Amino acid sequence: MTDREKEILEILKENPMISQQELADKLSITRSSTAVHITNLMKKGYIRGKGYILKKDNYITVIGGSNIDIQGVPKNPLVMFDSNPGKVDISLGGVGRNIADNIRRLGVSTKLISAVGNDLYGNQILSECKSYGIDVDDCYISNEYSTSIYVSILNNSSDMHVAISHMDILDKLDLSYIQSKHQHINDSLAIIIDTNLSEEVINFITTNYSHIPIFIDTVSTSKCMKIKNITGRFNTIKLNQYEAESLSGIKINNLEDVKLCSKYFLDTGVKNVFITLGKNGVFCANEQKSIHVKGVKIDIVSATGAGDAFTSALVYSHLNDFDLEYSAKFSMAASIIALSHKNTINPNMSVDYINKILEEKILC
Template identity: 80%
Template sequence: MTEREKEILDILKENPMISQQELADKLSITRSSIAVHITNLMKKGYIKGKGYILSKSSYITVIGGSNIDIQGVPNNSLVMFDSNPGKVDISLGGVGRNIADNICRLGINTKLISAVGNDLYGNQILSECKSYGIDIDDCYISNEIPTSIYVSILNDSNDMQVAISHMDILEKVNIDYISSKHQFINDSLAIVIDTNLSKDVIDYITSTYSNIPIFVDAVSTAKCIKIKDIIGRFNTIKLNKYEAEALSGLKIDTIDDLNSCAKSLLYQGVQKLFITLGKDGVFCATKEKNSKIDSVKVDIISATGAGDAFTAGLVYSYLNDFDIDYSAKFSMAASIIALSHENTINPNMSVDNIEKILKEMILC
């Protein structure tokens, strides 16, 4: 959704019976431009029928982890088994929450289903998510289990060296809890999950909501194994090279290896596959075509959160009917924005800034 379309949708929520001319006057643009935006909003499923009735399926549901990120960055080369002078930052995190945050910043209505403790960190997560516009009404809040914490240590290249995650609370997002949210999940334009969820919950979601496009972020080589036998249930899957190797059982060293991996996974039914390759770019594939998109040189401030931004870009690309190559480029540009900020979420994430990066990529 573009910024202008979001403006129009916000006005329609307040006054569904407003005329196109009144909309044009309110936004200081022509009536013909309003007509084009209205048509696009109808095509995308945000509005329908006379009086611009808002479609109940006008949001994305993200189901996954929420936590507090504690990130340490050494001043010099990281020395193992020793205390390293450096900097420690605390920010909101969790793969599911990060994806929801990025999607919301791209102008898409977003619902987050996650779990937090009724504590300082949990209240901070809920408060800040709500202030960004994320719907957190269906998050589980526990009085017994603390909010998840993710501790990561970066190396002198600002890439993650090691991390520890304490996410026991996410077990509360079980099948019974998901079932209790059926009405809201079933009305989603698309569903995004991360593999921090338990295997049985992932199986339940992908089988119950097979009528809805489902996106998955694999999270890690250890956790992505949960989806190995149900790959075909996903519309779109985002992996890194090591996760792709774990799921396909193939070693990836060359472009031919990437092609073989893609064929293996696409044969199982997944519709769109994206394998991120770090500085070497992105490999993307459908059954009809595949291609490798080269990366551009980036000054990395922090690699944490880049993959989450990429997944958010894929969701936006799907809603806007981008082809596979442009989806990869758009999502890569989103990850570049994430890489250029010390926090997990770059507050400057927006469609406009992604488009600026895309223009720079074309000029390079």
């Protein structure tokens, strides 16, 4: 949202029935300019129809996994088939929940639709999400299934070596449950889903809410295959190199390969493609241009959660009309913040902190 649009929105909150001419006079701009701003606010979903009826809440909806993350890090090089001395941390996780958490820390009203068990971990997830200001009223709470648990083992360089994900409870986010949340989903400014959802649910959401920008986090090389035949339905797709290779069938060995891979996704109908390349940065593309943003050398505390932070920042970038290059750089800064903390979510995540990292490490 532009500064002028924010100014107009504040005036409309005080006087929803004000005329365009009165608005123009109040802002010392032409009536035609006012009309353009009003149209843009309607397109973005901040106001509805005649009379400038404001939405009660402007929020995004995240639909996906929530779980408890258990992460082990060895003190020395990892030895397979043996017990390794090290450190174990427990924190809230799940791709969908992580994205919702990061977006909320960026000041965006956020609704999370996920599934948890009626158990200690499930109650902890709901309680902490509420304390951060995340709306969890539409989460499914099961008396039958336990809350999902994600166990990851890092090597002594803090890169994930192997992980096991127990997420059977997400079967409860089935078609009928998602359909029961139609009005809340339909009122969203944007929808973010992860591929922990079933193919049936992903297909339903992308078919029935195509009028709303939909973002997808592909999660893993195996789970991303659920969207192979429907990638064109997404406004924005964020993948790592291996997920991009799996979906496109194109092996990435150099930047020309990445460009070819991005074109594959654009040709399916995706509006924006972001392929993260680890230490080599990120490659992004839309119909107008493609850009490679070089990586930044940093000390990594934990690689878990960087992708979720990147996706969250992409959503924020969309809501604030950032261009392709700045969206990539803003999102890279968010991932750097995630990489600098032991937990999946860096509690210091904020727009101000992202801007600080941008100035110090990326825009300099």
